[in-house]
Amino acid sequence: MKDPIKAEIKRLSDQLDSINHKSQPLLESGNVEKLGELMKEKVTIEEELQRLREAHTASLSKEAQKLQKLGFQRAITKKEQADMGALKKRVRGIIVVHPMTALGREMGLEAVTGFAREKF
Numbered sequence: 001m002k003d004p005i006k007a008e009i010k011r012l013s014d015q016l017d018s019i020n021h022k023s024q025p026l027l028e029s030g031n032v033e034k035l036g037e038l039m040k041e042k043v044t045i046e047e048e049l050q051r052l053r054e055a056h057t058a059s060l061s062k063e064a065q066k067l068q069k070l071g072f073q074r075a076i077t078k079k080e081q082a083d084m085g086a087l088k089k090r091v092r093g094i095i096v097v098h099p100m101t102a103l104g105r106e107m108g109l110e111a112v113t114g115f116a117r118e119k120f
Helices: 004-029 032-069 078-082 084-090 102-107
Strands: 072-075 095-097 113-116
Touching: 004 032, 032 102, 078 084, 095 102
Parallel strands: none
Antiparallel strands: 072 113, 095 113
16 A cells, blocks of 8 residues: 555554454453453554544545646546546646545545646
């Protein structure tokens, strides 16, 4: 993964999942000490996960704001999508955002959209 925040979120999420699986047998056996330790660790991991997710959302928001500041945006036609290379050569500096990506969902896009400085 390129993004260290996403990698850390994945690692902590896996660790949290592991703790959840470990806690069930301890609950059944009645080992209160180890269960208490796991619950404390679970709380700290959940807090760290929440902080990292907020940081990740903030970085997406910055990118969305940067795209909104560009001078022009419009939906990309199916024909243009088929020949994306020609479109990128014709319109220098175009940024294409798909609605199913995290950035596209955050921006509320309905179609594949291109953002550029000048009209295209």
